[in-house]
Amino acid sequence: MVIQKLEQLQSLFQEMKQALIAYSGGIDSTLVAKIAYDVLGDRALAVTAVSPSLLPEDLEDARTQAVEIGIRHQEISTHEMENPNYTSNPVNRCYFCKSELHDTLKPLAVQWKYPYIVDGVNADDLRDYRPGIQAAIERGVRSPLAEVGVSKAEVRELSKLLGLSRWNKPAQPCxxxxxxxxxxxxxxxxxxxxxxxxxxxxxxxxxxxxxxxxxxxxxxxxxxxxxxxxxxxxxxxxxxxxxxxxxxxxxxxxxxxxxxxxxxxxxxxxxxxx
Missing domain, CATH: 3.30.300 (GMP Synthetase; Chain A, domain 3)
Known part of the structure; x- marks a missing residue:
């Protein structure tokens, strides 16, 4: 089953031809970056948003994994902490976080001529309350794992299969x-x-x-x-x-x-x- 899903993911990236990955260094976006790089090579770019809500240790881990994969990796700054809609911490706080992220990524994707921005949302995420997903959808971001129906357990299974050293990394939200x-x-x-x-x-x-x-x-x-x-x-x-x-x-x-x-x-x- 996971092999079929891997083949579907590979086909998605073949169709995209170029992709910019919203890459946090978590296991989900790392798997997406790995598959994108395996299919697209230098036509795949991983971009990590740096802000106070990201641990410096997690940023370093993202850098290490990008080197391990071989994918080109860029870092950008996001400024959600300047938005009171975010810092007041409403129940839809994540919506404003992802809005800031993708409003920052989108002009860069246009400038660098990447027709697609993809993230690491998986099929299980769709069953939880994740207002950030709506912000991504509104901005045309694609979620290959969710599109193919890859669960969190399958993310780990595929990551191990593809030789990612941190395949069993604990989830680390912001x-x-x-x-x-x-x-x-x-x-x-x-x-x-x-x-x-x-x-x-x-x-x-x-x-x-x-x-x-x-x-x-x-x-x-x-x-x-x-x-x-x-x-x-x-x-x-x-x-x-x-x-x-x-x-x-x-x-x-x-x-x-x-x-x-x-x-x-x-x-x-x-x-x-x-």
């Missing part, structure tokens, strides 16, 4: 997703969350989130890792470090991490579906 809707996002808050997550990853905890609500950090880990975390980590040292980052309180979410958890508070009324 740092703004760490804040409850309605809490203002600032550069200082983004940096605080980013430093906390990097600290925990360097201790060996890879698949995690540090949610931030005002002065409180809430650590989310896979449920099966919570007991080991409590028994093995130096909790007093952890609190001390997090307080140095700027948090006052440090908590552990006993339910554990799961994708899309931020959206569990959304009601039909909040989504404008009443």
């Amino acid at each position: 740092l703004s997703s760490r804040f409850p809707y309605g809490e203002e996002i600032t550069v200082i808050k983004l940096q605080r969350v980013g430093r906390a997550e990097v600290y925990l990853r360097r201790l060996g905890w890879q698949n995690l989130r540090v949610r931030s609500e005002k002065d409180t950090a809430r650590i989310e880990l896979p449920p099966d890792q919570i007991k080991e975390f409590v028994l093995t980590i130096d909790l007093s040292q952890l609190v001390k470090i997090f307080q140095e980052f700027g948090f006052v309180y440090v908590t552990l979410d006993l339910e554990g991490y799961r994708s899309g958890k931020l959206n569990q508070v959304l009601t039909p009324e909040a989504l404008g579906q009443s």
